[in-house]
Amino acid sequence: MADALDISSLCEDDDLMLLSTLLNEDDVKGPCLNLDDLSDEQFYSFFRFQRNDISRLCNALSLPLKFLCPNGTRVTAHEGMLILLRRLSYPNRLEDMKPLFNRSKSELSYIANTVLDYLYIKHSGKLSNLNQSWLDEEHLQQYADAISDIGGPLQHCWGFIDGTVRPICRPSVNQKLVYSGHKRVHGLKFQSVVIPNGLIANMYGPIEAKRHDSAMLRMSELLPKLEQYMTMPDGTVFYLYGDLAYPLRVHLITPFKGAILSDQERIFNGRMSKLRSSVEWTFGKILSLFAFVDYKKNQKLFLQPVAKYYLVASLLTNCHTCLYGSVTSEYFYLSPPALEEYMS
Template sequence: MNRRAAAAIVAICVSIKMRRRKKRSVWVKDWIKRRAQLGAYNQLLSELKNEDPECYKNFLRMKHDDFQYLCNKISPAIKKQDTNMRLAISVEERLAITLRFLASGDSYRSLSYLFRVPQQTISKIIPECCDAIYRFLKPNYMEVPSSEDCWKKKSEDFKNKWNFPNAIAALDGKHVVIKAPQHSGSLYYNYKGTFSIVLMALVDANYKFIYVDVGCNGRISDGGVFANCSLSNALSNGSLNIPPPMPLPGRAKYVPYVIIADDAFPLKPYLMKPFPFRNQPGPNRVYNYRLSRARRVVENAFGLLANRFRILRKPIELCPEKVIKLVTAICVLHNFLLERSSRHVYAPQGSFDEEIDGVVTPGSWRQDPPPDNILFSNRPLASNMSNESKEIREEYKEYFVSPEGEVSWQYRYIS
C-alpha cells in the first residue's frame, strides 16, 4: 500500500469518527445559566451571611470578613475578564467553591450542582485557587524564621508552654491518601497498603506550621523523606540562623537548640528523639514522657487539619501535582485562621489537647474516628546516632530529673 492510499484511509476513518461523535445540543445548560440568581454563592451564602452566621462559618470554615480579606488577597491571580459571550465567574465564587471543596471533600459533580458551575470549570478553578492561596498567604503566615531572635521566641514558647527548653519546633509526617495515579505501579504504595504522598511538617509550640514539604511518594520511608527535604539540608549546613548552643536552665553544659521528633527519625545534635524500646530505666522514661508531651503539638496540628478540612479524610481522586497544591493551601489556611479573628471559629476552646498539672483533656478533633492517613506509625526505627547526639540526649535526661527541670506530675506517667 502506497503512502497516498494510506493517507486516504486515515482521512476516511477520521471523517467517520467525527460524524459519529455526538453533537453538542447546547453550549451551556439552562440550569447553569441561572447561577447568578440561584447559585450557592449568590443565594445560599447570602442567606447564611445575613441570617445564620454560624452556619456560614461552618460552610467556609471562616467568617465573612476573613473570606473577603482572602478574596482581595488572591484576586490578582484568579480574576478573569468578562467577554461578549458570557460573564466571568467572580473571584468570590471561585474562592467559595475551593473552600467548600477543601472543607467537605465533595466531588466536583456534587459541587457543580450546588454552585451551578460545570465540572470541567471547577476542575480548573480549584487547583488555581489553591496555588494562589499558598503563594499570597505564605510570606505572612508560614515563613521559616530567618533570625536568631525569631528562633529564640519559638524556643521560649516551648519552654513556657511545654517545659522543654531549647526546643524550637516539633517534626512529623502524614500520609495523604490519593487514588493510585495512572501507570505509577507501586511508586506511591506505602506500608499501610494505600497510595499516598507525604506531608512532612515542622510545627511550633502554638500549633502553627513553620515549614512543610509535600509531594514525596508514599513508598519512601519517613527517614528518607526527611533526608531529602530542604529542611534537612538547611539544618545540616547551618543556614537557618538558629542561635548558638545554650545551657539548659540551672545547668552548665551547652546544648544546641533542637527539633523534637519520634522514633522514626534519626537522632542528630539538632534532632531529639525518644529512647527506643520498652523497659527503659526511670530517668529514660521521664525523658520520653517529656519529649512526647512537647511533641504533641504536631499531632494536634495534623488532627485539627484533617478535622476541619475533610478532604484529607478520604482518598483524593486527583493527580499528585494537584494534591500538592491542595495540601500546601490547607496548611497555610490553617495558620491564617489561627492567627486572625477566626481562631475562635476555626479552633475554639477545647479543639486541641489541654493539660493541667499533667491531666490531659483530649481535644475535640480526637472524637472523629482516625482516618487511614492520620500520622506515620509502626515504622522501622532510625538507628544512626552519633556520640555527640547521645550526649545531648543524656543532658536533657539529666535535666528532666533534676530539681531545676522536673515537673511535679511527671513520675505518674512513667510506670
C-alpha cells in the same frame, strides 16, 4: 492593574479589593453568591471561615480583583475563594455545588483549580521558607519557653517534626511506587514542622509513601536550613524534636533509644512524647477543616493535583489558625500571629 488575572501569566500585582466592590462586579460572568441567604453558622460550616473574614483572607493572600480561567470564565476573587473553600471543605461533587453558586460543573472546576494554582504558585513558599519574621530569635525563644513551661525538659526546643502519609486512590500504573507496606495504603508523604502556636512552620513533600522519615528529612534538606536560621550569633542553638525515626543531630533531638533506659531517660521520653502529639493535632485540623483531602477515592494521582490540594489546604489551615487559634495554641498558651503578619 489588569481587569482579570490570566493564571498562565500569574500577575504579581498586589492591589487589594473590598468586599462591597466584589459583590457588585457587573462584568463578571455568572451571578454573584447571595451571602444573605446563609446564616452565620451555615456560612462557617460551608466555607470554614466566618463571613466577615473572607474579605480579610482575600486581602492577606493578595488575590487579584478577578481571575480569568483558561476556558474564558471570569470570577471575582471573593467568589473564587468561596468556590475553592467549598470544594475543599467537604468531599462534595461539583454537581452538589451548582445550586449554591449557580454555575455549571465545568465553570466550578475551572474556577477552583485556577484559584488553587494561584495560591500554590504565589504562597507555597510560606510553607518552606524558614526566613520569616515570626521565626526570629525572639519568637523562637517564645516557642521554646511555651514548651518548657508546660513540662518540656528541653530549654531551646522550638517545635516538633513528623511525617504523615496521605492516602490516595490506587493508581492505574506504577502502583508499587506509592504503596506503603507499613501503612498498607497507596499514598503521598509529607514532612511537617509544627510550632506551639499551632502553625505549620515548614512542610516538605510530596514523596512516595514508602519512603522512611529519615530519607524524607535528607531529601528535604531541612537540616542545612536549620543550621543556617536556627543558630544564633551568640552560639545558641534552637532545635526540633522528632520521634525515633529521625537521626540525632545538633538541630534535631530524638528520644533516648535502647531496651534498657534509666528512670530519667524514660521520664524524658514520656514528657516529650506527650508534647509531640501536638503535631498530630495539626494534621487532624487540616483534615477536619478540609475533608476533601481525606477522601482518598477522589484523590486520583494522575487526574487531579493531589499534592497541591493538601499543600494549599495546609496553607489555609495556617490562615485559619491565625484568625481563630487551634487546640495546639490553647494547649501551649501561645497565640499565633495575626493573619497579616503571617502572610507578610
